[in-house]
Amino acid sequence: MNENILLIEDDEALAQLVQLLLERAGYSVRAANNGEAGLEIARAHLPDLVLLDILMPDMDGWHVYEALRRITDAPVLFLTALGDEHNITYGLGLGADDYIVKPFGYKELVTRVKASLSRVRRARGEQTIFQTGNLWVNLDTHEVKIDNRMVNLTPTEFQLLSALIQDSGRTVNHDTLLRRVWGPEYSNRRDYLKLYIWYLRQKIEEDPRRPVRIVSERGQGYRLLIEPQEAEG
Numbered sequence: 001m002n003e004n005i006l007l008i009e010d011d012e013a014l015a016q017l018v019q020l021l022l023e024r025a026g027y028s029v030r031a032a033n034n035g036e037a038g039l040e041i042a043r044a045h046l047p048d049l050v051l052l053d054i055l056m057p058d059m060d061g062w063h064v065y066e067a068l069r070r071i072t073d074a075p076v077l078f079l080t081a082l083g084d085e086h087n088i089t090y091g092l093g094l095g096a097d098d099y100i101v102k103p104f105g106y107k108e109l110v111t112r113v114k115a116s117l118s119r120v121r122r123a124r125g126e127q128t129i130f131q132t133g134n135l136w137v138n139l140d141t142h143e144v145k146i147d148n149r150m151v152n153l154t155p156t157e158f159q160l161l162s163a164l165i166q167d168s169g170r171t172v173n174h175d176t177l178l179r180r181v182w183g184p185e186y187s188n189r190r191d192y193l194k195l196y197i198w199y200l201r202q203k204i205e206e207d208p209r210r211p212v213r214i215v216s217e218r219g220q221g222y223r224l225l226i227e228p229q230e231a232e233g
Contacts, residue, residue: 003117006047007031008038008064009079010056014102018051018079018109024176025110026166035059035067042071049097049117054080054087065094075116079104107183130165132226135204135213137165146204156181157200160193164214164224173221197222 005022009015010033019029030045032038035056042050050068054061065076075097080087083101091099097116100109118140121128128139136145142158144151153161163180164172175187186192197216201208215223 003027003048004045005029005113006038006041006045006050006074007079008033008035008050008056008061009053010034011053021106021109022113025113025180027113035061035064038064039067039071042068046072047074048120049074049113050076051079051100051113052076054078054082054091062090062094065091065096069095075120077112077116105183106179110180130168132168132224133213137161139165144204151203153200153203156196157203160196160200161204161224164222168224169226171217171221171223177221 005027007015007018007022007029009018009031012033015031015033019031022029030041030047032041036059038050038052041047050072052061052064052068056064061078061080065078068074068076076095077098077100078091078096079100079102080091081102082088088099088101097119098112100112118128121140130137130139134147136148137143139162142153142155144153144158144161159181160177163177166172166180174190174193178186178189178193181196182189182192197214198208201211201214205211205213213225215225217223
C-alpha cells in the first residue's frame with residue numbers, strides 16, 4: 001500500500017496501539033500528541049490520510065482540522081470519544097471524510113481507513129493493482145485473475161489474499177493473519193486459517209497439494225511468493 005497516515009492523538013497508549021495496528025495493516029504512520037506537532041508533520045510530510053482526535057489540550061481537533069485544510073486535501077477521519085449526534089453532525093459537516101467513535105474495534109478502524117483511501121483513489125481514477133507472475137489482483141474492486149481468467153473468491157478468501165499481499169514475499173505469522181482477517185478475538189484459531197488457506201489454494205494454485213504461490217513456513221506462518229517457484233518435495 002505504502003500510503004502515509006498522520007495520527008494526531010494525545011492519548012499516548014492509544015496512539016501507540018493505533019500506530020501498531022495500522023503498520024501491521026501495511027501503512028506508514030507518523031504520530032503527534034498535539035495539534036501543533038501534527039500540523040508541522042503535515043507540512044513536512046504531506047499525508048495521504050489523517051486520523052484526528054478532537055479533545056486535545058491547547059488546540060482542539062476542530063481548529064486543527066481547519067488548519068489542515070490549508071495544508072492538504074487528504075481525507076480526515078475524526079477519532080474521538082465525542083459520540084453524540086451534535087458532534088458527529090458538526091464534524092461531518094465540516095467536510096471530514098469519516099467520524100469514528102471511541103472505543104472502536106481493530107477491524108472497524110482498518111476497514112474505514114481502507115474505504116477512505118479507496119474513495120480517494122477512485123476519485124482520482126486510480127486503482128491499486130497487485131501482480132506477480134500470472135496472478136492479477138485489483139485491491140479496490142476485489143477482482144482476481146489468473147492468466148486473464150476471472151477467479152471468484154468469497155469475501156473472507158479475498159481478505160486473506162489481501163493480508164498476504166500486504167507482506168508479499170515475506171512470511172506473515174499465523175496470529176497476524178488471524179488478526180487481519182478475523183480480528184484479535186480469533187488470534188488462537190489456527191484451524192480457521194488452515195482451512196481458508198486450503199480454500200484459497202484451491203482457487204489460485206494449479207495443484208493445491210503442491211503450492212507454488214502460497215507456501216507454508218513450518219511453525220511460523222505463510223508467505224505469498226513474489227514469483228511462483230517450483231514446489232519443494
